[in-house]
Amino acid sequence: MVYVLIKNLPELLAGNDPQQAINEAVSKVKPKLVFDSFASARTYIDNEFKLMSPDYRAKYSYGFVELDVKHKDDFKIIQSQPEHLEKALSAFIVKEKRMNAQWLDIKEHEKQQLMDMKYQAFKSEELLLKEPYLRVLSRMPASLRFLCFIDYALFHHFNETWTAYHQREPGSVRDLFNAHAQLCQRLFLDGQSEPLTLKYIQALQSALSQNLFAKEVTSRSGALREGHNSFPILRDAVSLKGLIELLKRIRNDNNDDGFMIGELKQLDVMSQFYTAMSDALRVFYLQTKTPLSFTAYSKVFIELKERVVKDTVKAITRQHPHVSESVIREVILSEWQTNRIEDGCLNEEKYKKHGLSLFDSTSFHLLHLASQTKVRPSQSELKMELALARQHALVNPGVVAKKTDEELESMAKTLMAELSRQPLSILTPEAKTAVSLAQKAIEQYNKDLINVRTPDEAIRCIVSLVHELELLHLFHDANCRTNYFLLNEALLKLGLKATMLYNPNRLDLYSVAELEEQVKQGMHRFDYVIAEASELGEMNADWLGKKSSAELYENLSTKLNNVIAEFTQRYEAHLKKLEKMLEQSASDQRLFSTHINNTLLIQIKKLFEQFKGDGHLLQLTSALQVMDKKEMEYTLGKEFLSELDSLLALTRLDTGFFQELTASYSNLLT
Numbered sequence: 001m002v003y004v005l006i007k008n009l010p011e012l013l014a015g016n017d018p019q020q021a022i023n024e025a026v027s028k029v030k031p032k033l034v035f036d037s038f039a040s041a042r043t044y045i046d047n048e049f050k051l052m053s054p055d056y057r058a059k060y061s062y063g064f065v066e067l068d069v070k071h072k073d074d075f076k077i078i079q080s081q082p083e084h085l086e087k088a089l090s091a092f093i094v095k096e097k098r099m100n101a102q103w104l105d106i107k108e109h110e111k112q113q114l115m116d117m118k119y120q121a122f123k124s125e126e127l128l129l130k131e132p133y134l135r136v137l138s139r140m141p142a143s144l145r146f147l148c149f150i151d152y153a154l155f156h157h158f159n160e161t162w163t164a165y166h167q168r169e170p171g172s173v174r175d176l177f178n179a180h181a182q183l184c185q186r187l188f189l190d191g192q193s194e195p196l197t198l199k200y201i202q203a204l205q206s207a208l209s210q211n212l213f214a215k216e217v218t219s220r221s222g223a224l225r226e227g228h229n230s231f232p233i234l235r236d237a238v239s240l241k242g243l244i245e246l247l248k249r250i251r252n253d254n255n256d257d258g259f260m261i262g263e264l265k266q267l268d269v270m271s272q273f274y275t276a277m278s279d280a281l282r283v284f285y286l287q288t289k290t291p292l293s294f295t296a297y298s299k300v301f302i303e304l305k306e307r308v309v310k311d312t313v314k315a316i317t318r319q320h321p322h323v324s325e326s327v328i329r330e331v332i333l334s335e336w337q338t339n340r341i342e343d344g345c346l347n348e349e350k351y352k353k354h355g356l357s358l359f360d361s362t363s364f365h366l367l368h369l370a371s372q373t374k375v376r377p378s379q380s381e382l383k384m385e386l387a388l389a390r391q392h393a394l395v396n397p398g399v400v401a402k403k404t405d406e407e408l409e410s411m412a413k414t415l416m417a418e419l420s421r422q423p424l425s426i427l428t429p430e431a432k433t434a435v436s437l438a439q440k441a442i443e444q445y446n447k448d449l450i451n452v453r454t455p456d457e458a459i460r461c462i463v464s465l466v467h468e469l470e471l472l473h474l475f476h477d478a479n480c481r482t483n484y485f486l487l488n489e490a491l492l493k494l495g496l497k498a499t500m501l502y503n504p505n506r507l508d509l510y511s512v513a514e515l516e517e518q519v520k521q522g523m524h525r526f527d528y529v530i531a532e533a534s535e536l537g538e539m540n541a542d543w544l545g546k547k548s549s550a551e552l553y554e555n556l557s558t559k560l561n562n563v564i565a566e567f568t569q570r571y572e573a574h575l576k577k578l579e580k581m582l583e584q585s586a587s588d589q590r591l592f593s594t595h596i597n598n599t600l601l602i603q604i605k606k607l608f609e610q611f612k613g614d615g616h617l618l619q620l621t622s623a624l625q626v627m628d629k630k631e632m633e634y635t636l637g638k639e640f641l642s643e644l645d646s647l648l649a650l651t652r653l654d655t656g657f658f659q660e661l662t663a664s665y666s667n668l669l670t
Contacts, residue, residue: 001090002067002075003041005033009063010094010158017235017420018104022089023082026065034072038064038093063094066101095159095543106236109157110502114521117528122520127455128658130618132651133492134188134567136526141533142557143540149176149484152525153236153503161543162553171211174556176481179207181559183489188567191649193493195446198439201469204485209478220476224435228386229473230264230425237505238419243412245511246426246471251400251408259471260427261415262393264385267320270378273312273332274370278363280304285359292356294348301345301359309333323388331380338380339369390427426471426508434472441468455496455657456516462490463515470507480504487519495618495654497523567650574647581640582608597631604636621648622655 004026006012012021035041041064067088069075078084089101103109129136137145146162147155150173154160166173183204186192206222213219250259281304292300313328336342344350345362354361377385390396394415400408418424428434445465452458466483473479484504491498499522506518529536554561582605604624611620624632624644633641648655 001038002069002072003035003038003093004029004065004067004075005035005041005045006063006065008061009065009092010061010160013063013092013094013104014158019086020082020420022065022104023085026085027080027082029079031072031076034075036072038066063092065089066091066093066098097159097539099157103157106153106157106503110153113156113502113525117524117532119521119524122523124455125658127459127496127520127523128618129492129495129497129653130616132188132567132571132617132653133498134184134564135571136498136530138564138568140530141537142561143537143553144529144533145557145560146173146176147500147529148488148498148526149180149481151503151505152500152522155540156502159543161540163544163549166556169212171214175208175210175212177557177560178210179204179485181563182207183485184560184563184567187489187492187652188650189563189570196442196465196490198435198442201442201474201482201486204489205475205478205482208481208485209475212478213476223476224431224474225476226431227383228390228430229428229434229476230386230389231428231473231479231508232264233261233419233424233426233509234505235419236503238416238509239506239511239514240409240412240416241511241514242509243415244409246509247395247400247403247408247412248405250395250397251403254397254401255429255433256397257433258397258429260390260393260397261395261424262389262427263423264389264425264427265320266377267316267323267328267381267385268374268377269312269316269328269331269381269384270335270373271370272315273308274366274373276312277305277308278366278370280308281359281366282363285356285363288356294351297351297356298346301342305336322392323384327384331378331384334380335378338378341366386427389425393427394424426473428471428473434474438469438472438474441465452494453660455494458494458496458657459491459516459519460512462487463519464512465490466507467510467512467515471509480507483507491519492652495652495657498526499523500525500529570650571647574643574650577643578640578647579608581636581643585636597635600627600631601635603627604632617651618653618655618658621651621653622658625655626659 006022006025006029009022009025012018012025015021033044035044045062067075067085068090069078069088078088089104091101092099092104099109103112137148140148146165150162150165154164162173202222202224209221210219213221246259246261250261253259281301284300284304309329309332312332313325316328317323317325341362344365345358351358373381393399395411400411403411415424429437442465445461448461449458452461466487469486470479470483475482481504484501484507487507488498499519501518501522502525507515510518582601585601604627607620607623611617621644625648629641
């Protein structure tokens, strides 16, 4: 075997065409990064780490490609031959975890994970929580609770733990934990259960994006987006059936302001302009030896700006001939005014104090803006880019208006094949249209929820809503995490198990039927994580490394831990009270009353004994719920019934589903 060290291998594995990306990386690798044994490869990277600072080492991304060739000389022969490289590809090693080459496709690796957890389709009653959710969560080691709201694929396929997410989006892990704590507080401790509203969804998104928008002057947390929006079609977040559903929707909606599919190209207008303007100011500052009057200084500044605007417009139109010069110029001047550059630079008082060094300081400020807009385009740029994407969309109402279902299926297959070669995006409806559609979906959901009779119907109802909201992309960011949280909250409200999705982004472009199955798999995965907590906990600890992050993690998860602790205290107190009432019932003076139902009392005691053995609270409360309330009151008193009601309110277990299912099974047997 030969081992090749590849920098950023985890990122390459996450791309839309990982095979091609790896072939390209291997073809360019230097001889010193090719090893005849894994031991020598490991020694090399250990020596490199010794030369790195702790911070750089923590962020350094790498992995090894294992090739089935005998010697490094054999590798040289096939290095630039993709077809031979693919045949020789044996495995990948990232963070000491070996992954077979056949699992390069994330969906193949997912199949293995489903086999590992022995997944089989749940029976309807297995979708129900048998004990309170927070009781279940308390049995999951605290160190693994981040898996409740971070893509399981990041952990299983990409060997990431919560620290990677924390580094990518500082503060977001805290938001996830705090929002989950808030959700659990609201559902279980406060007992809130009003119908779903758009206002609540905005509040949820706000809780999940506090740190995401923390540096903005006006935070967009909880704010609905303006204008159009888009999101990329990721190779692991789309299915053929889901894409066909969307194409049919575009055809049936027949709305030029609605959904489209196209390529969103980042033109880098402001990044190029700010960089060029920064260079122009810096050069003038370094070359000018004599002082200028403020009037002369201002004239130079304006002339430099106009020249750079003109040069940038020419450069962009040369790269993208379909974009008009006037549009680009408008974007530049709009952002220039928004950032109030001239207010700081063309200030006579400041000039008297600092002189030409204002050019130097402004140059550094513009470089900072250039790097910012390179990563995240300005609002004016994004608006322009979205308009261009819609103008040149591959799929719009006009394209699909007269297509048959068979033709749409063929189109979907072509688009799926294109994804590895051309980045495509869903272009969403205009903001007002999106909000109107969301309101309709929420109203329909609240109506449909009243009529659901089985867990399967409930899941279909919930999935239909979150799929619609995810497609509409109501917010500037954090849409997926908002809808993932909403999905689990809706499940828990109805006493259904929480789900741990392999890839929550599939809420975008999987079909509703496929998403129902994803949710059920995620319910099984939640149980699997608890059952295999020891092994998974060891993996997590290994990936966290020697650098202790326990204190930070404890701090991030404090609010959730506190909610679990308070729930546990209340839950155990309710159970103790109920048991105590039963124990006292034998000596209670009411036993001598003719109204006492001793048979009922014996039944209830047996149910509690059974509960102590199996922990099946749902079975206990369901059995108590169907008993005659007057008989229970005569036998055990009003306080017992009141305590039972308090326990049901706290746990939110849905006895209705369970009673319906058990009644159905009883009818089948008779």
